[in-house]
Amino acid sequence: xxxxxxxxxxxxxxxxxxxxxxxxxxxxxxxxxxxxxxxxxxxxxxxxxxxxxxxxxxxxxxxxxxxxxxxxxxxxxxxxxxxxxxxxxxxxxxxxxxxxxxxxxxxxxxxxxxxxxxxxxxxxxxxxxxxxxxxxxxxxxxxxxxxxxxxxxxxxxxxxxxxxxxxxxxxxxxxxxxxxxxxxxxxxxxxxxxxxxxxxxxxxxxxxxxxxxxxxxxxxxxxxxxxxxxxxxxxxxxxxxxxxxxxxxxxxxxxxxxxxxxxxxxxxxxxxxxxxxxxxxxxxxxxxxxxxxxxxxxxxxxxxxxxxxxxxxxxxxxxxxxxxxxxxxxxxxxxxxxxxxxxxxxxxxxxxxxxxxxxxxxxxxxxxxxxxxxxxxxxxxxxxxxxxxxxxxxxxxxxxxxxxxxxxxxxxxxxxxxxxxxxxxxxxxxxxxxxxxxxxxxxxxxxxxxxxxxxxxxxxxxxxxxxxxxxxxxxxxxxxxxxxxxxxxxxxxxxxxxxxxxxxxxxxxxxxxxxxxxxxxxxxxxxxxxxxxxxxxxxxxxxxxxxxxxxxxxxx
Numbered sequence: 001x002x003x004x005x006x007x008x009x010x011x012x013x014x015x016x017x018x019x020x021x022x023x024x025x026x027x028x029x030x031x032x033x034x035x036x037x038x039x040x041x042x043x044x045x046x047x048x049x050x051x052x053x054x055x056x057x058x059x060x061x062x063x064x065x066x067x068x069x070x071x072x073x074x075x076x077x078x079x080x081x082x083x084x085x086x087x088x089x090x091x092x093x094x095x096x097x098x099x100x101x102x103x104x105x106x107x108x109x110x111x112x113x114x115x116x117x118x119x120x121x122x123x124x125x126x127x128x129x130x131x132x133x134x135x136x137x138x139x140x141x142x143x144x145x146x147x148x149x150x151x152x153x154x155x156x157x158x159x160x161x162x163x164x165x166x167x168x169x170x171x172x173x174x175x176x177x178x179x180x181x182x183x184x185x186x187x188x189x190x191x192x193x194x195x196x197x198x199x200x201x202x203x204x205x206x207x208x209x210x211x212x213x214x215x216x217x218x219x220x221x222x223x224x225x226x227x228x229x230x231x232x233x234x235x236x237x238x239x240x241x242x243x244x245x246x247x248x249x250x251x252x253x254x255x256x257x258x259x260x261x262x263x264x265x266x267x268x269x270x271x272x273x274x275x276x277x278x279x280x281x282x283x284x285x286x287x288x289x290x291x292x293x294x295x296x297x298x299x300x301x302x303x304x305x306x307x308x309x310x311x312x313x314x315x316x317x318x319x320x321x322x323x324x325x326x327x328x329x330x331x332x333x334x335x336x337x338x339x340x341x342x343x344x345x346x347x348x349x350x351x352x353x354x355x356x357x358x359x360x361x362x363x364x365x366x367x368x369x370x371x372x373x374x375x376x377x378x379x380x381x382x383x384x385x386x387x388x389x390x391x392x393x394x395x396x397x398x399x400x401x402x403x404x405x406x407x408x409x410x411x412x413x414x415x416x417x418x419x420x421x422x423x424x425x426x427x428x429x430x431x432x433x434x435x436x437x438x439x440x441x442x443x444x445x446x447x448x449x450x451x452x453x454x455x456x457x458x459x460x461x462x463x464x465x466x467x468x469x470x471x472x473x474x475x476x477x478x479x480x481x482x483x484x485x486x487x488x489x490x491x492x493x494x495x496x497x498x499x500x501x502x503x504x505x506x507x508x509x510x511x512x513x514x515x516x517x518x519x520x521x522x523x524x525x526x527x528x529x530x531x532x533x534x535x536x537x538x539x540x541x542x543x544x545x546x547x548x549x550x551x552x553x554x555x556x
Contacts, residue, residue, distance in 0.1 A: 001292060002059075002147045002289075002293075011155070012108075012113075015043070016102060016105045016106045019043050019101075020102035022039045023101060026039075026098075027099060041119040042117070043105065043116065044057070045098075045119075047422070049418070049420055053092055053095075053420065054101060054115060055090050055091075055092045056091050056113060056115050058091060058113075059146065059147070060128035061372050062128075062371075063370070063371045064363075064370065065361075065364045066111055067113055069360045070107060070110070070111035071356055072357045073107065073353075074104055074107055074108070075353040075356065078093070078096055078104050079093040080095045081353050082351060082352045083351060085349045085350075085373055086349065086415075087375050087462060088124065088125055088167075089125065089375055090118055090125055090373075091373075094416065116154060120160070121160075121162045121163065121166075122153075122160050123153040123166045124166065126146045126149055126150050126168050126169070127168075127169045127170075128142055128143060128170045128171070129142065129170070130372045130374035130380050131173065131177060131336055131382065132172050132372075134295070134382045135328075135330060136327075136330050137328075138174075139172055139174065139189040139197075140189050140191075140197050141172055141293055142170035142171065142187070143170075144286065144292070144293050145170055145199075145226060146170050148227070148285075149226070149227070149230065153168075158234070159238075162234070162238060163241030163250075164246060164249035164251075166251065167183045167184050167206070168184065168185045169182075169187070170188075171188045171189065175493060176493050179495070180214065181202050181205045181213050181214040181495040182206060182207055182213070182464070182491070183205050184205065184206060184237075184250070184252070185201065185203055185230060186203075186205060187202075192222075196222060196223075197223050198220050198221050198223050199220075199221045199223065199226065201217045201221050201229065204254075206251070206252045207461035207464060207465075208459060209460075210252065211497045212256070213496075215260045217233075217260070223286065224281050224282070225275060226281060227281060228274040228276075228277060228279050228280060231274055231279060232270035233267055236263065236267055240258070240266070242254070295383075296368050296383060298334065303333055304387055308387055317397075318389075318390060318393055320442060320446065321393050322335075322393075323404070324406045324407065325337060325338045326389065329383075333385055333386055334384060336381070336382050336384070337384045338378050339359060339396055340378055340401060340404075340406060340411065341401070342405055342411045344433070345436070347414070347432070348412045348429070349377030354399075355399060355401060359371060359381075359401065363381055365388075366383075366385075366388045367382060367383045370382055376411065376413055379401075404442065405442075407450045407452070408446070408448065408449075408450065409439050409445055409448060409451045409453055410435070410445060411452075412454070413452070413453070413454040413468065414432040414455045415455070415457050416428065416429065417431075417455070417456075417457030417474060418474065418481070421458070421462075424457030424458045425458045425459075425474045426457050426474025426475065427474065427507070431455055434511050435453065435511055438511040438514070439511075448521075449531065450530045450531070450532075451531045451532075452469045453470045453471075453514075454470075454471050454489070455468075455472040455474075456471075456473050456474065458473075459473070465486060465498070466486065466498050467489040467490060467491045467496075467498070468486070468498065469488070469531050472484070472486075475504055482505060483505050483506075483507060484500055485501050485504075485505065485547075486500050487501055487535050488532070488535045501547065502544055502547070502548055517543050517547060520547075521534050521535075521543075
């Protein structure tokens with residue numbers, strides 16, 4: 001992974017010193033709330049419903065064990081003993097005190113971390129495929145490109161006051177695991193006919209109030225032109241994006257208004273000025289950055305898999321976990337392990353300080369000290385030999401990190417919702433927990449097969465409800481919390497936005513609604529057909545009938 005140089009370290013250290021002075025002036029009354037607001041937002045500090053919240057950047061979801069231990073230390077020292085991983089691969093501390101924030105930022109800086117650009121109308125945390133560098137289907141590793149874009153965009157004056165927040169994602173595999181078509185810019189690794197590496201560029205994706213799928217802007221962008229082309233897109237956005245109405249300020253609205261063809265013409269015109277210019281990335285620069293991400297040699301590892309193979313046959317719980325939580329690795333004999341943060345009874349995406357420390361221990365013992373954060377709010381160990389899987393599973397299971405539900409119904413993606421967020425219309429966590437408790441039966445979950453359920457507490461869609469196979473959105477009806485249900489969303493190569501099935505429901509009804517939807521699926525599926533494919537084949541009608549024809553109690 002990338003290691004800070006002297007310039008990087010000085011930048012984050014100076015940022016801490018600067019913010020410490022700003023915070024002191026605010027606490028002393030010398031800085032008004034209005035003047036302080038943009039300063040705190042530029043450092044990831046929000047004022048939430050219960051307490052200030054600090055959002056920490058985890059660039060492209062990659063952490064070292066040392067960094068994870070520092071996050072555990074922060075949770076234990078300045079919060080309530082836990083952190084919440086988000087769908088942007090960040091971590092949030094929901095119970096910080098204002099006067100402690102400079103000390104927290106200093107602790108982050110000491111571990112080469114920061115909270116810069118986790119808020120505000122700027123380029124936010126760059127996200128990536130959580131299996132980058134190790135996936136069996138990888139075209140090439142996108143992480144060096146993520147880091148190049150991160151350095152280019154961090155505190156760049158031209159990009160600090162955009163019309164609205166701006167999100168960029170990279171995907172390196174044949175399967176898109178980074179949801180690139182739901183970002184302002186999405187870049188998918190590809191090769192030209194002659195083998196040159198580059199990217200297919202999508203623009204204008206996003207969720208929130210007006211969900212839209214990103215459209216293909218450029219089929220092949222040579223990698224050396226990455227910054228020049230991104231700069232061209234952002235210049236067009238900065239010049240033409242709406243600043244008079246924040247609900248119409250995202251890039252997706254501009255692309256829609258100009259049409260893809262019109263937007264492309266403007267970008268090409270801008271790119272003509274920048275192409276081959278100072279931001280062109282040389283092969284030497286790529287090589288230097290790629291060296292940080294070269295990965296281990298995997299040499300010298302004992303490869304006796306007898307115990308592993310025996311356990312697969314004799315230990316049903318272990319075999320289930322391997323089936324759901326271990327993904328194919330590019331290196332023979334290795335697997336990619338996902339540690340589930342979705343144990344029933346725990347808020348999805350939350351990890352205690354003890355669990356963070358344990359994950360750091362597991363990473364050092366089994367995964368060469370590296371951890372990833374997925375946008376599904378789980379932790380990933382990317383370098384685990386099969387001969388170590390049984391020992392790893394036993395430790396993870398004893399500490400609530402081995403629920404075998406990755407990609408299944410109870411692997412719920414969920415924002416903090418009304419329990420914490422001042423923007424939320426409704427609570428998310430209790431609804432997620434009610435669903436997990438109702439369907440906490442592994443045989444049933446495995447029979448249902450892959451099924452993604454996402455919950456957002458408001459239209460800002462931090463829980464990505466639009467792309468869940470089943471999506472749940474909290475809405476306000478006469479100062480009461482109700483929940484709208486969508487079906488048919490999907491991420492990946494066949495990305496789609498879910499459709500609302502009808503009137504909304506009270507919180508207590510949601511588990512029953514899900515049960516009816518699942519019954520309709522089981523009744524209509526073909527053999528081996530997963531939930532989302534059944535929805536796509538038969539449409540919404542059978543599911544609407546199942547829910548509204550049989551559901552008892554009021555709905556709005």
